[in-house]
Amino acid sequence: MISMNKTYKLLAEIVGEQYVSNKKEELYIYSQDPGMMEPHKPDYVVMPKTTQEIQRIVKIANDEKIPIVPVGGSLSLSGLVIPHRGGIALDLKRMDRVLEVNEKSRYVVVEGGVTQGKLKAYLERHHPNLRHSIPDAPPSATVVGNIVIHGQGRLTQQYGFNSDMVTGLEVVLPTGEVCKIGSSSVSPYWFSIAPLPDLAGLFLGWFGTTGVITKLGLRLYPKKEMRDIEMFVVEDPTLVPDVIHRVTHTEMTEDIFIAAQPYPLVFKDIIMIGICITGDSEEEIEFKRRMIWDALRTHIESKEGGFMMLTPDIKRELLEMPTTGTTRFADVMKGGGFEYCGPIIPVEKYPEAYKKLLEFSSKYGITYGSAGRVIGRSHCMMFSFGYPFNRADPDNIERTEKALHDSNVASLDIGGVPWKPEVPAQKMIMERMDKNTLELMKRMKKLLDPNGIMNPGNWEAE
């Protein structure tokens, strides 16, 4: 085994001295994310610029059995980039080029560290008729990071998880080989994963435990001239699945999100269903609006629900991409943090999940906010058990941790699966997982990463 000093020198030779650090300040910052998971320091922070540099780093790490944690925006809040066993925090954000946009086949190829913000700005500037599915995370979240956690975005109700929009990958395998996935493996074009065997699944949802994604092909979609939003409000959570079902039946919507929060008091005990629509003309918007109103007429006439008046300012805020509202949730307690368990659940389970959220909030004396999103045409949804916490208040943190734990348990109990689960929730999932499935996961992991260097601690079965 080579010494740490020697390892540092080798890394510095690869990326240049200014892009490697083993100083305590960098190790401190890269030991944590803004969520609640226990920090753990890496031994080095490294910022590569090219796939070849990553390949060289991975080869050294594999030979020397040094853990590697690929780092994007560090914004999962579930500690997925915390280096539980030390090693190299591989910050990918210098790989920030948008490599190609294919206008006609509507896809983009980006490097592994391109941020959501940069891709949005790039498309607006160079391809104003195209868009990608922007998540609610801040603009500093990376596109690849969002894919790796099966993120969702503004186009998820129409086209599924953002990871369903992947058209190709370039991956550095834990043993150092560079591998292309999808059409780009046999063609100069990055249009699709199909019709080849779906090897992308070996990397999506694995949180960087099976390789480093260095390039990503992603579907782009038509960008309509106008966007608008309607807000449907109900008091009874049991109505939410039906509202979603009716609205998705129209196939007229861009995005559907479901929000619930106790503050300000005007929002207490109501559930808000945000229905976004797009169009190339006022006529198109009006037509879609009318279809949605018609779909919900029964609920309006029975006075079980109704549309809320939205001022232009509120509309602007609700339509913002990315939305700053999600980030501002962290300042509700003036405490700089929020944590959430966001299971993917069957839509009909919304009422149960909502009831549990209120129960945990009351049980632990903490406030809450829930921002769910419909995935596909009501094929499932993300429900967030969201809890703002005060980073400076240990008691508040402890209560929030307990609520988070209970939320994970409840998510599984109602038939959901925690999304981007933190390590303890991963363990809960694996405990309930079909044994053969778990065994298959283990075999895949062992095959790809024989020395267990990639983001160890995550998806690790006992």
Next chain:
Amino acid sequence: MQAYAQQIHRCFRCGYCKFPSDYTDFNCPSYSRFRLETYSTGGRLWLIWAWLKKEIEWSEHFAEILFSCATCRNCVEQCPMKFSDDIVDWIVAARSDMVEKGLVLPHIRDFLNNVSKHGNPWGTARSKRDAWAEGIGRCKPGDEYLFYVGCVGSYEERGQRMARSLAELLGKAGVSFGILGTEEDCDGNEVYTLGETGLFEELAKKNVQKFKELGVKKVVTLSPHAYNSMKNKYPRFGAFEVSHYTQLLSEIIQQGKVELSELKAKVTYHDPCFLGRYNGVYDIPREILKSIPGIELTEMKRIRENSFCCGGGSGNFVTDLLGGSEENPSRTRVREAHETGAEILVVACPSCMMILDDAVKDEGLEGEMTVKDITELMKESSK
């Protein structure tokens, strides 16, 4: 500092502070330069909080991270949180804490000592402060304006050229003004942002006292940095009217006191942080440029509230904590200016002038693009 200790943990480290409002590129000069999370505003605030909690100890590297912030206020502009206005104050307060404890880097210490002893950050003799000003009168009772030149305008060659151009323009326009010459002292803007609040107060009091003795009612500054401190920090020490030179030149143009002839050039304008984000002066410099016949103003990608700082703020034009790389913010900014096809990168700040002029050379763009100040362009046009 302890007043902020109750607030600083509110930063979520979301990263909005790294960007301009359209997310085109990273807009925090130190993050853009180093790309390590520690050099982003969020990283810096988390490190300060860790230091307050005694989770990390002071080190030279920590000080480098803290003092490499150019206090450009991009973070203040972009942060979506309610506390956003306080961010730079938190950083300055942490610096202040370090300065009080004597925990500063040698070049920061030298900067502050030089200002304290010699009235300028380089330690050049006070007697040389007016070396640029042959033939320019000293401020006397009855002058309408005190022309406050500042350290860069007094000692640095490109700054001196700006100062001479402005003096000439004011003379042509018939404005009665005078300078302080060797009696001038540092305005203290950088001293304040570097955290030496005691020295800043001393300088501010001394300057205000001098202004009072001379019966100064109106001050025009060459530097937006001096304008900022005199406008926003000096009022508690004494009242006087202060304007940045672009504001005065704009009035002069409107009053028809200078005649501007054709000057054919394609130019782009760099917003100085202490004029723009700190004081909201965005239109006046552009209006002046548009009033010069023949000038074609083309804008860079990042302008006004979203302008990308040259990296010279908070003493970095001397301490150079952001230098030494192609990713130096001034070089990045020069490349951005060059992309517009402009032949002149126009500035309105002697610190920006100094640092961007060097960056043009570092980028090998001499012959393709020059850096000029608004006073220089106006002077050329008014011949």
